[in-house]
Amino acid sequence: MWGLSSGEWIVGALLILVVLLWVCTAPRALGFKSPPQITREIEIVIDIDAPPARVWDAIVDWEGQSEWMALTKVWVEPGALRAGVGARIEAFTGLRARKASAQGLPLLGFLDTMTVTRWEAPTRCDVLHTGSVVKGTGTFIVESRGEGTSRFRWSEVVEVPFGYLGALLWPVARVGLLGSVKFSLKALARSLQS
Numbered sequence: 001m002w003g004l005s006s007g008e009w010i011v012g013a014l015l016i017l018v019v020l021l022w023v024c025t026a027p028r029a030l031g032f033k034s035p036p037q038i039t040r041e042i043e044i045v046i047d048i049d050a051p052p053a054r055v056w057d058a059i060v061d062w063e064g065q066s067e068w069m070a071l072t073k074v075w076v077e078p079g080a081l082r083a084g085v086g087a088r089i090e091a092f093t094g095l096r097a098r099k100a101s102a103q104g105l106p107l108l109g110f111l112d113t114m115t116v117t118r119w120e121a122p123t124r125c126d127v128l129h130t131g132s133v134v135k136g137t138g139t140f141i142v143e144s145r146g147e148g149t150s151r152f153r154w155s156e157v158v159e160v161p162f163g164y165l166g167a168l169l170w171p172v173a174r175v176g177l178l179g180s181v182k183f184s185l186k187a188l189a190r191s192l193q194s
Contacts (some may be wrong), residue, residue: 056122
């Protein structure tokens with residue numbers, strides 16, 4: 001591609017990686033203050049032709065989320081509570097995610113660790129993302145729309161990594177995140193309507 005050999009591609013990719021790492025870490029190493037924590041919010045809302053209790057049961061079936069969340073495998077942290085405030089959940093998102101478990105992770109992706117901070121069954125669950133890649137808060141809200149139908153709201157307040165560089169790249173990451181979550185929620189809706 002573009003007349004470059006595979007070796008030139010590797011060297012170019014490594015150079016870009018080094019520059020990105022320097023941009024993200026050098027100012028701090030040189031004594032400059034860290035950039036302020038930058039957060040961004042997203043919300044996705046979907047109407048589901050299923051009763052609220054059934055939607056709630058599906059979204060808090062942590063391992064069951066693996067069936068409808070794109071490229072993600074979810075499990076409860078071994079020895080942790082399964083439900084309520086203090087429950088701890090882990091989710092691996094990436095290639096070959098279905099092979100992930102508490103005992104080992106594939107190479108391409110990231111582990112999202114979460115702790116439940118608010119539990120109002122069967123309508124609301126809030127989590128604190130505590131991983132090294134994903135930080136921030138998430139909220140699931142299930143509302144009745146009457147006649148056995150529901151509205152599901154998924155919102156996230158994400159701490160954007162890499163300071164100003166991350167904020168600059170956020171519009172691209174946002175598109176990918178929104179697309180993935182919308183795809184996943186449509187899969188959830190289909191599974192509950194069948």
